[in-house]
Amino acid sequence: DLRLSAGKPPGTWEPLVSVAREGDADATAAALRAAAAKLRKGKPQHALAALRMLGRAPAATPDDGYAWATLELGAGRRDEAFTIFGQLAERGFDLAHALRRDRALDAEARYQIGFHFAESRHPVGEEILSAVAEAAGRTKLGQMARAKLKSAGYGD
Numbered sequence: 001d002l003r004l005s006a007g008k009p010p011g012t013w014e015p016l017v018s019v020a021r022e023g024d025a026d027a028t029a030a031a032l033r034a035a036a037a038k039l040r041k042g043k044p045q046h047a048l049a050a051l052r053m054l055g056r057a058p059a060a061t062p063d064d065g066y067a068w069a070t071l072e073l074g075a076g077r078r079d080e081a082f083t084i085f086g087q088l089a090e091r092g093f094d095l096a097h098a099l100r101r102d103r104a105l106d107a108e109a110r111y112q113i114g115f116h117f118a119e120s121r122h123p124v125g126e127e128i129l130s131a132v133a134e135a136a137g138r139t140k141l142g143q144m145a146r147a148k149l150k151s152a153g154y155g156d
Contacts, residue, residue, distance in 0.1 A: 028059070029059035032053055044075070045075070051068035051071055068084055069082075069084035073113075078112065085113060086117075089122060096131065108141065111129070114132055118152040119152075130149065
Protein backbone atom coordinates (compact mmCIF):
# COMPACT_ATOMS: atom_id res chain seq x y z
CA ASP A 1 0.00 0.00 0.00
CA LEU A 2 1.26 3.47 -0.84
CA ARG A 3 0.30 4.76 2.59
CA LEU A 4 2.78 2.45 4.28
CA SER A 5 5.64 3.10 1.89
CA ALA A 6 4.99 6.85 2.06
CA GLY A 7 5.35 6.75 5.83
CA LYS A 8 1.75 7.54 6.69
CA PRO A 9 0.74 6.98 10.33
CA PRO A 10 0.12 3.32 11.22
CA GLY A 11 -3.57 3.83 11.98
CA THR A 12 -4.23 4.53 8.31
CA TRP A 13 -2.66 1.31 6.99
CA GLU A 14 -2.90 -1.31 9.75
CA PRO A 15 -6.45 -2.41 8.83
CA LEU A 16 -5.39 -2.79 5.20
CA VAL A 17 -2.40 -4.93 6.19
CA SER A 18 -4.71 -7.29 8.06
CA VAL A 19 -6.84 -7.74 4.95
CA ALA A 20 -3.78 -8.13 2.71
CA ARG A 21 -2.34 -10.75 5.06
CA GLU A 22 -5.53 -12.81 4.61
CA GLY A 23 -4.98 -12.79 0.85
CA ASP A 24 -1.24 -13.39 0.66
CA ALA A 25 0.69 -13.59 3.93
CA ASP A 26 4.12 -13.98 2.33
CA ALA A 27 3.71 -11.01 0.00
CA THR A 28 2.38 -8.91 2.87
CA ALA A 29 5.39 -9.86 5.01
CA ALA A 30 7.74 -8.94 2.17
CA ALA A 31 6.00 -5.57 1.75
CA LEU A 32 6.19 -4.84 5.49
CA ARG A 33 9.86 -5.82 5.52
CA ALA A 34 10.64 -3.52 2.57
CA ALA A 35 8.67 -0.62 4.02
CA ALA A 36 10.36 -0.98 7.41
CA ALA A 37 13.79 -0.94 5.77
CA LYS A 38 12.87 2.19 3.81
CA LEU A 39 11.37 3.99 6.83
CA ARG A 40 14.08 3.01 9.32
CA LYS A 41 16.18 6.16 8.84
CA GLY A 42 13.61 8.88 8.23
CA LYS A 43 10.61 7.67 10.23
CA PRO A 44 11.80 5.06 12.73
CA GLN A 45 8.49 5.08 14.63
CA HIS A 46 6.65 4.07 11.47
CA ALA A 47 9.28 1.43 10.73
CA LEU A 48 8.78 0.16 14.27
CA ALA A 49 5.01 -0.09 13.73
CA ALA A 50 5.57 -2.07 10.53
CA LEU A 51 8.05 -4.40 12.26
CA ARG A 52 5.65 -4.93 15.17
CA MET A 53 3.01 -6.11 12.71
CA LEU A 54 5.53 -8.23 10.84
CA GLY A 55 7.12 -9.66 13.98
CA ARG A 56 3.81 -11.05 15.19
CA ALA A 57 3.02 -12.71 11.86
CA PRO A 58 3.71 -16.37 11.10
CA ALA A 59 5.78 -15.31 8.06
CA ALA A 60 8.25 -13.36 10.22
CA THR A 61 11.89 -14.45 10.13
CA PRO A 62 14.43 -14.26 12.96
CA ASP A 63 16.06 -11.34 11.13
CA ASP A 64 12.70 -9.53 11.25
CA GLY A 65 12.60 -10.12 14.98
CA TYR A 66 16.13 -8.82 15.37
CA ALA A 67 15.30 -5.66 13.42
CA TRP A 68 12.18 -5.20 15.55
CA ALA A 69 14.13 -5.61 18.78
CA THR A 70 16.82 -3.13 17.77
CA LEU A 71 14.20 -0.51 16.92
CA GLU A 72 12.43 -1.13 20.25
CA LEU A 73 15.78 -0.62 21.98
CA GLY A 74 16.39 2.56 20.00
CA ALA A 75 12.95 3.82 21.01
CA GLY A 76 13.86 3.33 24.66
CA ARG A 77 11.68 0.25 25.15
CA ARG A 78 14.37 -1.96 26.67
CA ASP A 79 12.07 -4.51 28.28
CA GLU A 80 10.34 -5.22 24.98
CA ALA A 81 13.65 -5.39 23.16
CA PHE A 82 15.18 -7.75 25.71
CA THR A 83 12.12 -9.99 25.56
CA ILE A 84 12.45 -10.28 21.79
CA PHE A 85 16.21 -10.80 21.98
CA GLY A 86 15.62 -13.52 24.57
CA GLN A 87 13.07 -15.29 22.37
CA LEU A 88 15.48 -15.16 19.44
CA ALA A 89 18.35 -16.56 21.52
CA GLU A 90 16.16 -19.36 22.86
CA ARG A 91 15.19 -20.32 19.32
CA GLY A 92 18.82 -20.66 18.26
CA PHE A 93 19.33 -17.28 16.57
CA ASP A 94 23.01 -16.31 16.73
CA LEU A 95 22.45 -13.04 18.58
CA ALA A 96 26.13 -12.41 19.31
CA HIS A 97 26.99 -12.69 15.63
CA ALA A 98 24.12 -10.40 14.62
CA LEU A 99 25.24 -7.79 17.15
CA ARG A 100 28.85 -7.94 15.93
CA ARG A 101 27.83 -7.27 12.33
CA ASP A 102 25.23 -4.59 13.14
CA ARG A 103 26.87 -1.22 12.50
CA ALA A 104 23.76 0.71 13.57
CA LEU A 105 24.07 -0.31 17.23
CA ASP A 106 26.65 1.46 19.34
CA ALA A 107 28.86 -0.21 21.94
CA GLU A 108 26.66 1.05 24.79
CA ALA A 109 23.60 -0.74 23.35
CA ARG A 110 25.63 -3.93 22.88
CA TYR A 111 26.81 -3.64 26.48
CA GLN A 112 23.23 -3.27 27.74
CA ILE A 113 22.18 -6.40 25.84
CA GLY A 114 25.18 -8.37 27.07
CA PHE A 115 24.62 -7.17 30.63
CA HIS A 116 20.98 -8.27 30.48
CA PHE A 117 21.90 -11.76 29.33
CA ALA A 118 24.75 -12.05 31.84
CA GLU A 119 22.34 -11.10 34.63
CA SER A 120 19.98 -13.87 33.58
CA ARG A 121 22.92 -16.29 33.29
CA HIS A 122 22.33 -16.89 29.59
CA PRO A 123 25.52 -18.06 27.82
CA VAL A 124 25.18 -15.46 25.05
CA GLY A 125 25.84 -12.76 27.67
CA GLU A 126 29.46 -13.84 27.96
CA GLU A 127 29.95 -13.81 24.21
CA ILE A 128 28.40 -10.36 23.80
CA LEU A 129 30.24 -8.79 26.75
CA SER A 130 33.55 -10.32 25.61
CA ALA A 131 33.08 -8.74 22.19
CA VAL A 132 32.25 -5.38 23.79
CA ALA A 133 35.28 -5.60 26.08
CA GLU A 134 37.56 -6.42 23.15
CA ALA A 135 36.17 -3.69 20.89
CA ALA A 136 36.05 -1.03 23.61
CA GLY A 137 39.58 -1.74 24.81
CA ARG A 138 40.66 0.35 27.77
CA THR A 139 37.73 2.74 27.65
CA LYS A 140 35.30 2.99 30.54
CA LEU A 141 32.81 0.80 28.63
CA GLY A 142 35.48 -1.85 28.08
CA GLN A 143 36.31 -1.82 31.77
CA MET A 144 32.61 -2.12 32.66
CA ALA A 145 32.21 -5.08 30.31
CA ARG A 146 35.23 -6.85 31.81
CA ALA A 147 33.97 -6.15 35.33
CA LYS A 148 30.56 -7.60 34.51
CA LEU A 149 32.16 -10.67 32.96
CA LYS A 150 34.17 -11.19 36.13
CA SER A 151 31.23 -10.61 38.48
CA ALA A 152 29.10 -13.02 36.46
CA GLY A 153 31.76 -15.68 36.89
CA TYR A 154 33.10 -15.59 33.33
CA GLY A 155 36.39 -13.88 34.08
CA ASP A 156 39.66 -15.34 35.28
